Amino acid sequence: MNFLFKSGHRGCAGCCDAMVAKFTLMAAGENCIVVSPTGCLEVMTTPYPESAWGVPWIHSLFENAASVASGIEAALKAMGKDDTKVVAIGGDGGTIDIGMRAISGAFERGHDITYVCIDNEAYMNTGVQRSGATPYDASTTTSPAGAISFGNKRPKKDMPAIMAAHGAPYIATTSLGYPKDMIKKIKKAIDVEGPTYIHAHAPCTTGWGFDSSKTVEVAKLAVQTGLWPLYEMENGEITSVKKIGKQKKPVEDYLKMQRRFKHLFTKEGGDEELKKIQAIADENIVKFGLE
Amino acid sequence: MMSIRVGGVCDPGSTRINKTGGWRTFRPVYDYDKCVKCKLCELLCPDMSVLEREDGYFQFDYDFCKGCGICANECPKGAISMVLEEK
Ligand SMILES: Cc1ncc(C[n+]2csc(CCOP(=O)(O)OP(=O)(O)O)c2C)c(N)n1
Ligand code: SF4
Ligand code: SF4
Ligand SMILES: [Mg+2]
Numbered sequence: 014m015n016f017l018f019k020s021g022h023r024g025c026a027g028c029c030d031a032m033v034a035k036f037t038l039m040a041a042g043e044n045c046i047v048v049s050p051t052g053c054l055e056v057m058t059t060p061y062p063e064s065a066w067g068v069p070w071i072h073s074l075f076e077n078a079a080s081v082a083s084g085i086e087a088a089l090k091a092m093g094k095d096d097t098k099v100v101a102i103g104g105d106g107g108t109i110d111i112g113m114r115a116i117s118g119a120f121e122r123g124h125d126i127t128y129v130c131i132d133n134e135a136y137m138n139t140g141v142q143r144s145g146a147t148p149y150d151a152s153t154t155t156s157p158a159g160a161i162s163f164g165n166k167r168p169k170k171d172m173p174a175i176m177a178a179h180g181a182p183y184i185a186t187t188s189l190g191y192p193k194d195m196i197k198k199i200k201k202a203i204d205v206e207g208p209t210y211i212h213a214h215a216p217c218t219t220g221w222g223f224d225s226s227k228t229v230e231v232a233k234l235a236v237q238t239g240l241w242p243l244y245e246m247e248n249g250e251i252t253s254v255k256k257i258g259k260q261k262k263p264v265e266d267y268l269k270m271q272r273r274f275k276h277l278f279t280k281e282g283g284d285e286e287l288k289k290i291q292a293i294a295d296e297n298i299v300k301f302g303l304e
Numbered sequence: 305m306m307s308i309r310v311g312g313v314c315d316p317g318s319t320r321i322n323k324t325g326g327w328r329t330f331r332p333v334y335d336y337d338k339c340v341k342c343k344l345c346e347l348l349c350p351d352m353s354v355l356e357r358e359d360g361y362f363q364f365d366y367d368f369c370k371g372c373g374i375c376a377n378e379c380p381k382g383a384i385s386m387v388l389e390e391k
Pocket of ligand 1: 105144
């Protein structure tokens with residue numbers, strides 16, 4: 014297969030961002046323009062004067078990928094080139110933290126764009142700082158676990174719900190552990206008219222601390238434990254959910270593979286924390302009807 | 305001196321001048337007797353280093369494969385093993 018996302022990029026061996034970019038271009042096809050904010054994806058795919066993108070691609074600032082995508086969409090419309098699709102793709106920091114104002118504006122104005130958030134749950138490119146997408150009890154360089162702390166004190170920001178509140182016609186969560194699910198949902202998002210949002214869970218070998226061969230395995234476990242539910246929302250209503258049924262695994266299976274959660278298994282009081290994380294998974298299972 | 309084009313435009317796919325195969329510590333190797341041509345390794349490789357052959361089996365592009373081991377870890381038939389690179 015001739016992939017539109019090309020080799021030679023500088024992503025780490027086993028890079029999550031590279032996988033999501035590859036799947037996104039498989040879904041989007043040739044006739045698209047891609048916008049990326051600053052972050053690992055941008056840095057490792059476009060060391061000047063090179064590009065790993067087989068399609069037109071533009072770098073915005075860290076905070077305004079959705080605004081740049083809006084402008085491109087408006088220009089294409091004015092030129093009558095409606096069949097060229099506009100896809101923004103960037104990290105969790107660039108999307109749900111510093112990019113929040115820009116994505117909110119783009120969705121409220123109703124541009125015909127698809128935004129793919131690659132959620133590796135921290136600011137990886139600058140050295141694993143905590144973001145609004147970092148999960149409860151993860152150790153990062155700005156939420157370090159230590160003598161008195163179990164790591165990040167806050168739960169993940171519920172970005173899909175925030176995008177749903179904007180009245181977006183299509184929103185979906187997905188995971189690189191399920192590439193076919195991801196490609197299908199991105200295709201659908203691109204086909205739906207109006208602003209659509211894909212939240213792609215993406216385990217990072219370097220930032221989370223697991224062997225580079227385990228990127229897909231860790232991603233699957235996030236889904237199979239109920240910590241990362243896969244669903245679609247159309248016009249604000251949940252219209253499909255990936256059931257986990259008999260595959261359901263205890264959260265320990267997911268957490269113990271990752272250095273960022275190591276303290277939960279070595280530090281006194283870790284048992285109590287594990288129960289709290291299991292409760293988050295159990296709540297998801299009930300809320301989304303995953304069983 | 306490097307000249308910069310208007311808009312700083314770069315050519316599509318031009319990272320392919322950067323052969324990343326030298327990053328590898330372990331090299332993936334196929335056992336074609338076990339492979340069932342499911343295409344999962346081709347789909348998952350983050351470095352597009354699994355190339356389809358005319359007979360429907362695959363071969364590795366060692367110019368770019370970084371040796372991450374995802375293909376070997378995910379192959380449902382255990383048809384890929386990782387062996388230490390010897391230089
Ligand atoms: C306005 C601004 N602030 C800070 C930075 C520094 N910076 C570059 S990339 C990055 C983190 C990106 O994190 P994320 O969006 O989650 O993408 P990832 O690298 O994790 O894929 C930061 C803080 C910047 N480039 N611009
Ligand atoms: S640090 Fe993580 S996100 Fe960044 S290139 Fe490496 S694997 Fe990908
Ligand atoms: S080891 Fe990694 S980079 Fe090499 S072919 Fe397998 S998946 Fe691709
Ligand atoms: Mg990130």
